[in-house]
Amino acid sequence: MKVPKSLINTLNKEQILLLATHISPDGDALGSCLALAEALVVLGKKVYIFDKDPVPELYQFMPGHKKCRSTLGNLLKKNPLLILLDCNSPERAALEGYTFSKSVVIDHHETESPFGDIRWVERTAAATGLMVFHLINALNIRITKSMATNMYTAIAVDTGTFRYSNTSSDVLRASAELIDAGAQPGIISEHLYERWKKNRFDLLSLCLGTLEIRDNMAMIHVTKDMFNKTGTVEADTENFANVPRMIDSVVISALIRETDNGRWKVSMRSKGQANVAKIAAAYGGGGHRNAAGFRIKTDLPLLKKTLFAAGKKILPKR
Amino acid sequence: MKVPKSLINTLNKEQILLLATHISPDGDALGSCLALAEALVVLGKKVYIFDKDPVPELYQFMPGHKKCRSTLGNLLKKNPLLILLDCNSPERAALEGYTFSKSVVIDHHETESPFGDIRWVERTAAATGLMVFHLINALNIRITKSMATNMYTAIAVDTGTFRYSNTSSDVLRASAELIDAGAQPGIISEHLYERWKKNRFDLLSLCLGTLEIRDNMAMIHVTKDMFNKTGTVEADTENFANVPRMIDSVVISALIRETDNGRWKVSMRSKGQANVAKIAAAYGGGGHRNAAGFRIKTDLPLLKKTLFAAGKKILPKR
Numbered sequence: 001m002k003v004p005k006s007l008i009n010t011l012n013k014e015q016i017l018l019l020a021t022h023i024s025p026d027g028d029a030l031g032s033c034l035a036l037a038e039a040l041v042v043l044g045k046k047v048y049i050f051d052k053d054p055v056p057e058l059y060q061f062m063p064g065h066k067k068c069r070s071t072l073g074n075l076l077k078k079n080p081l082l083i084l085l086d087c088n089s090p091e092r093a094a095l096e097g098y099t100f101s102k103s104v105v106i107d108h109h110e111t112e113s114p115f116g117d118i119r120w121v122e123r124t125a126a127a128t129g130l131m132v133f134h135l136i137n138a139l140n141i142r143i144t145k146s147m148a149t150n151m152y153t154a155i156a157v158d159t160g161t162f163r164y165s166n167t168s169s170d171v172l173r174a175s176a177e178l179i180d181a182g183a184q185p186g187i188i189s190e191h192l193y194e195r196w197k198k199n200r201f202d203l204l205s206l207c208l209g210t211l212e213i214r215d216n217m218a219m220i221h222v223t224k225d226m227f228n229k230t231g232t233v234e235a236d237t238e239n240f241a242n243v244p245r246m247i248d249s250v251v252i253s254a255l256i257r258e259t260d261n262g263r264w265k266v267s268m269r270s271k272g273q274a275n276v277a278k279i280a281a282a283y284g285g286g287g288h289r290n291a292a293g294f295r296i297k298t299d300l301p302l303l304k305k306t307l308f309a310a311g312k313k314i315l316p317k318r
Numbered sequence: 319m320k321v322p323k324s325l326i327n328t329l330n331k332e333q334i335l336l337l338a339t340h341i342s343p344d345g346d347a348l349g350s351c352l353a354l355a356e357a358l359v360v361l362g363k364k365v366y367i368f369d370k371d372p373v374p375e376l377y378q379f380m381p382g383h384k385k386c387r388s389t390l391g392n393l394l395k396k397n398p399l400l401i402l403l404d405c406n407s408p409e410r411a412a413l414e415g416y417t418f419s420k421s422v423v424i425d426h427h428e429t430e431s432p433f434g435d436i437r438w439v440e441r442t443a444a445a446t447g448l449m450v451f452h453l454i455n456a457l458n459i460r461i462t463k464s465m466a467t468n469m470y471t472a473i474a475v476d477t478g479t480f481r482y483s484n485t486s487s488d489v490l491r492a493s494a495e496l497i498d499a500g501a502q503p504g505i506i507s508e509h510l511y512e513r514w515k516k517n518r519f520d521l522l523s524l525c526l527g528t529l530e531i532r533d534n535m536a537m538i539h540v541t542k543d544m545f546n547k548t549g550t551v552e553a554d555t556e557n558f559a560n561v562p563r564m565i566d567s568v569v570i571s572a573l574i575r576e577t578d579n580g581r582w583k584v585s586m587r588s589k590g591q592a593n594v595a596k597i598a599a600a601y602g603g604g605g606h607r608n609a610a611g612f613r614i615k616t617d618l619p620l621l622k623k624t625l626f627a628a629g630k631k632i633l634p635k636r
Contacts, residue, residue, distance in 0.1 A: 162480045163511065165504025172494035176487035186483025193481065194589070195566040198531060205526040213516060248513040271512070 001125065001170070003138040006118050007104060010081065011040065011139065014102070018080040020050040022087040023094050025068075027059055027192070029086040031154025032106070032128040034064045035147040036085065039136045048075055052094035056235070061191040062153055063146035072098070086128040088121060089113035106131055110288070126166035129154025133174045145182030152183035153192070161189060200236045203227070207240055207255075212304070217311040218244035219304055221256040234259065241267040252276060252311045256303060259295070264303055267293040272316065279310045319443065319488070321456040324436050325422060328399065329358065329457065332420070336398035338368040340405040341412050343386075345377055345510070347404040349472025350424070350446040352382045353465040354403065357454045366393055370412035374553070379509040380471055381464035390416070404446040406439060407431035424449055428606070444484035447472025451492045463500030470501035471510070479507060518554045521545070525558055525573075530622070534569040535629040536562035537622055542576045552577065559585040570594060570629045574621060577613070582621055585611040590634065597628045 011017075019037050021029035029051070037047045050072060055065045082090075082100040088107040090096050105116035108125040125131050129151045136143060136151075143151075155175055159167045162175075179185065206226050212219045222237055234257055241255035251274050255267045266283075268276035270290050277292040285294025296303060329335075337355050339347035347369070355365045368390060373383045400408075400418040406425040408414050423434035426443040443449050447469045454461060454469075461469075473493055477485045480493075497503065524544050530537045540555055552575055559573035569592050573585045584601075586594035588608045595610040603612025614621065 160507075162503060163507035165502070167497070167503035169494035169497040172490045172497065176490035176494070179485070179487040179490065184483070185480060185485035189478075189481035190589075194564050196564045198565055198567065201526075201529070201562075201565050205523070205529065208519075208523040208526065211519070211523065244519075246512050246514045247516055247519050249516060271508075 001122060001131065001134045003131075003135050004118065004120050007106075007120055007135070008138055010102075010104065010118055012043070014045070014081040016046045016048075016078050016080040017083060018048045018050060018075060018100075019083045019085060020093040020095060021085045022092045023051070023053050025051050025053060025055065025059075026086075027062075027157030028127045028129050028154040030055060030059050030062055030065065030068070031150040031152075031157070032085045032132045034062055034067070035129065035136065035150040035154070036083070036106075036132050037067065038064060038144065038147050038150075039139060039141045042141050043139065046078075048080065050075075050093070050095075058192070058195070058238075059153075061188075062150055064150070076100075084116065085132070088119070089115050106135070126164075126168060126171045127155045127158035129158070130171060130174055133178070143178070143181040148178040148181035148183040149188065152178040152185070153188055156185075156188060156192065161192070197236075199230045199232050203230045203232045203236055204240060204243070206230065207237070208243065211244060213244075213247070213250065214308050215312055216249055216251040216315055217308060218247060218250040218253040219256065219307065220244060220253070221300065221304075222258065223300075224258045224261070227258075234265070241269045245269055245271065251315055254307055254311070256300070256307075258300075262299065263295065263297050264300070265293065265295050266303070266307070267291075274314050274316060276314070278314055279307070282310070319440060319449065319452045321449075321453050322436065322438050325424075325438055325453070326456055328420075328422060328436055330361070332363070332399040334364045334366075334396050334398040335401060336366045336368060336393060336418075337401045337403060338411040338413060339403045340410045341369070341371050343369050343371060343373065343377070345380075345475030346445045346447050346472040348373060348377050348380055348383065348386070349468040349470075349475070350403045350450045352380055352385070353447065353454065353468040353472070354401070354424075354450050355385065356382060356462065356465050356468075357457060357459045360459050361457065364396075366398065368393075368411070368413075376510070376513070376556075377471075379506075380468055382468070394418075402434065403450070406437070407433050424453070444482075444486060444489045445473045445476035447476070448489060448492055451496070461496070461499040466496040466499035466501040467506065470496040470503070471506050474503075474506060474510065479510070515554075517548045517550050521548045521550045521554055522558060522561070524548065525555070526561065529562060531562075531565070531568065532626050533630055534567055534633055535626055536565060536568040536571040537574065537625065538562060538571075539574040539618065539622075540576065541618075542579070545576075552583070559587050563587055563589065569633055572625055572629070574618070574625075576618075580617065581613065581615050582618070583611065583613050584621070584625070585609075592632050592634060594632070596632055597625070600628070 019033045033049050040047045049068045082103040084105045088105045103116050105119045107121050133151050210221050244253040252270045257265045270276045275289045277287045280292035280294045283294040337351045351367050358365045367386045400421040402423045406423045421434050422436045425439050451469050528539050562571040570588045575583045588594045593607045595605045598610035598612045601612040
């Protein structure tokens with residue numbers, strides 16, 4: 001992975017930097033911002049981190065996360081260099097409508113926008129955190145334990161702790177260096193996977209009880225009533241859509257959640273070539289081939305029937 | 319990690335080799351045997367692999383697994399060098415009562431026996447597969463795709479695909495080399511985690527519905543009736559004991575299975591210092607600090623009451 005010289009030069013030159021990432025930030029978004037911010041402070045820069053949404057409880061173990069701010073205040077008067085991380089348009093970072101005289105994009109997502117004076121987009125990089133690792137090395141900054149923890153978390157989250165097919169040898173070698181710099185895989189994984197609240201676990205248990213499989217498509221749902229019964233909220237269903245994927249016959253899985261009476265949010269996941277983004281697009285939603293979603297006003301039995309029919313159409317022929 | 323010279327010399331000298339591993343073989347046991355066997359064949363040796371138990375379905379994606387034999391036949395007449403992998407006593411490999419004129423042990427387990435003419439035991443190694451990786455390198459044998467797949471699987475299984483605290487930088491660097499040699503992390507993980515049968519998933523769902531938490535101890539159970547209802551067997555409960563660990567408050571978890579009317583098998587898991595081997599030992603069972611078990615004849619309510627009381631005693635004071 002080659003870090004653009006123009007990026008190195010710009011970072012060395014600019015003194016006031018605004019790092020921003022996408023709304024609903026995940027571990028890669030946050031870890032990339034926090035690690036790069038710390039490195040830029042080492043270079044003597046004045047650094048700010050912006051995310052419209054608060055840091056989710058899950059990620060509040062990440063060193064320096066309290067430095068994230070959700071308002072810009074009068075920061076723009078200082079004419080900062082905007083650095084978008086893990087996204088590549090101001091809209092994704094809830095920064096539409098603001099004007100920046102200079103901007104940088106550091107991202108690994110497939111969908112690209114033309115935004116940014118300097119654009120470093122590596123679509124094949126497993127995580128933006130991996131790009132930041134190479135950037136910090138290119139800036140000749142020693143990686144501290146907190147930077148290492150943040151970048152390791154970023155990479156771990158976007159590779160499913162090294163379970164997804166984007167786990168390359170470069171990913172593992174970078175992660176090895178991060179361990180040597182102080183990242184603790186056991187502790188990071190405990191934070192990511194073993195800190196569920198009991199009521200979230202109860203919700204999962206109820207939700208799994210709703211499993212229906214037809215052809216190679218699995219469906220689970222959560223109603224308002226189930227949220228109320230367990231004292232949980234929508235955020236607690238994070239990753240539930242992935243769970244039925246563990247069944248060998250399941251190629252497509254869908255998680256359906258009731259948001260308001262008669263309103264539903266659908267998250268779909270798929271294995272291999274089955275393109276769930278096609279179904280999402282048909283209902284005004286979006287996403288990628290293997291992860292997409294949409295919102296709809298309907299009733300549950302009809303929604304399920306429609307989804308099973310739509311899923312059947314995109315299932316690869318056997 | 320330093321490979322003993324005596325081991326290299328012995329492997330170079332001997333021509334007929336019997337590789338054996340523990341009963342109920344896991345990914346590390348099988349991956350270590352299969353990779354080393356293939357490497358020794360490259361050296362022109364005659365190699366046999368023995369495991370008393372059949373290769374579990376879960377691991378039947380591992381290249382060369384059909385070479386495992388569950389009987390010795392008249393093999394001992396050939397006077398082979400015995401190489402015990404991932405265990406260090408003939409009993410663990412169901413080889414007690416046989417005599418071997420020469421023997422080697424390659425293992426990473428803490429409990430040691432005095433068996434073996436050459437003993438290479440690295441208690442801090444994350445996996446025996448990692449030791450075999452260093453051994454094959456020391457033998458100057460090029461790692462093939464199938465060797466890489468077997469060693470990667472071995473390491474993945476014993477580190478929880480890099481989630482446990484034994485995930486060192488050495489583990490990740492070795493795994494990076496195995497990817498470069500052809501191991502495919504996404505496909506291996508799919509085999510390990512996404513090939514559940516639907517009825518096993520149904521059993522998990524029923525089992526999670528039995529969750530009880532008191533103090534910091536979680537308990538789940540599976541009755542004969544639940545096995546019958548879902549058409550599953552005891553082997554399908556593999557790893558269920560770990561599931562409640564994902565709840566932040568849970569320090570000890572116990573999975574209780576009905577084996578016969580009135581007979582129960584208990585598997586316990588713990589986080590940190592809580593030593594469940596103490597409870598297991600009190601009931602004639604065994605294991606390690608964070609994973610232990612025992613069998614008992616009693617009734618379920620009484621067993622649960624006893625376990626909650628025993629658990630309370632070993633919970634670290636807060």
